[in-house]
Amino acid sequence: MPKSRRRTAVIAISVLVAVAIAGAVALIFLNRPPVAAPPSAPSVKTATVRKGDLSNTRSIPGTLGFGAQRPIKGTGAGTITKLPAIGDVAKMGKPLYWVDDRPVPVFFGATPLFRKLEAPGTKGSDVAVVMDNLAQLGYQVGRRPNDDTKAEFTTTVSDALKRWQKKSGLAETGTLDVGQILVLDAPARVASVQAQPGSTVTEALFTVTPEARVVTLSVGVGDAGALKAGTPVAVARPDAKEVPAKVTTVSHAAPSENGPSNQQKLDVVVVPDNPADVADLDSAPVQVKIITESRTGVLVVPVEALIALREGGYALQLPSGQLQAVQTGMYAQNKVEVTGAGVTEGLEVVIAS
Incomplete structure (x- = not known):
């Protein structure tokens, strides 16, 4: 082979080898796994110190209904000729039952009619009860003293009574005798009927x-705490x-002779603020939530923000890593009250993740 041809062949082979080597190197780099990025610093979870209210509650089982039943007996003399139906509501000036075919209207007050009112x-x-009811029914009865015992049956009261009797279909006497009205202490609903037409009026009606x-x-005396009339629940x-309500009555039980006083029970009555909130329920088991402890307008943080110190007490950690010593107060619903120098509303603190 001539010398020039050998040189050309060597050059061609060298080029092919160089191309092959370059391709292999490129393939190696393309198939090499990517280099992992350096790890970033872990992020911290933070919360803000806020001003708010804290409260702890306790639930006590109760029963929604119309309350305890109270028996009603008639007064005076005569025979029952008509009785109310279960569910009937006593209304001022309206009859609830009939005696000898005469209606017996309802008045509201604290004192039943215990004598005949006729002499000025x-x-x-x-007399105060009669004056109050006639006045609320729209009749002029004259001046009513603040002292109930000094309320006077005057000709003005008698005239008002006579006008009411006429409008109500009663004998227009201007007097009022025992048994001619039924005095209840508050608006009421008929829960059950015991008497029958033909019964004497003095029986349980x-x-x-x-x-x-x-x-x-029912609440144990030892568990009742500060429960009293007017307490919101x-x-x-x-x-x-949940519907807002208030305690209306708390009946205190006498100490038991057979056990410690904290085993005694208190009968508590609670009334919803808005009757419409429970109007769809006649009777049902419910839970009454009572506030046992509360704090208003205090600085609070999540409990997870607290760091227990080796020397005792607690601190909050700032995002910078600095520890801020705090005193803890009330705990409620995964939050805690905190105070301390430098602890202000809006302070950002680290919480456990």
Whole structure:
């Protein structure tokens, strides 16, 4: 082979080898796994110190209904000729039952009619009841003293009574005798009927309950805490909806001779603020939520923000890593009250992730 041809062949082979080597190197680089990025610093979870209210509650089982039944007996003389139906509501000035075919209307007050009112100048708390009801029914009765015992049966009261009797279909006498009205202490609903037409009026006639639905519950004397009339509570319905309510009565039990006083029970009555909130329920088990402890307008953080110190006590960690010593107060619903130098509303703190 001539010398020039050998040189050309060597060059061609060299080029092919170089191309092959370059391709292999490129293939190696293309198939090499990517280099991992250096790890970033871990992020921290933070929360803000806020001002708010804390409260702890306790749930006590109760029963929603119309409350305890109270028996009603008639007064005076005569035979029952008509009785109310269960569910009937006593209304001021309207009859609830009939005696000898005469209607017996309802008045509201604290003192039942215990004598016949006919002589001008008669004074007493029963006169006050008559004056109050006639006035609320729209009749002029004259001046009513603040002291019930000084309320006077005057000709003005008698005239008002006569006008009311006429409008109500009663004998227009201007006087009022025992048994001619039924005095109840508050609006009521008929819960059951015991008497029958033909019974004497002095027998047990029927029972009544409060007109509005109430919640009744029994609470141990030792667990009642500060429960008293007017205490706000929440009533949890069977559907878990909570409605605001208030305690209206707390009946204190006498100490037991057979056990410690904290085993005694208190009968508590709770009334919803808005009767419409429970109007769809006649009777149902409920839970009454009572506030046992509360704090208002305090600085709070999540409990997870607290760091227990080796020397005792707690601190909050700032995002910079600095520890801020705090004093803890009330705990409630995964939050805690905190105070301390430098602890202010809006302070950002680290919480455990």
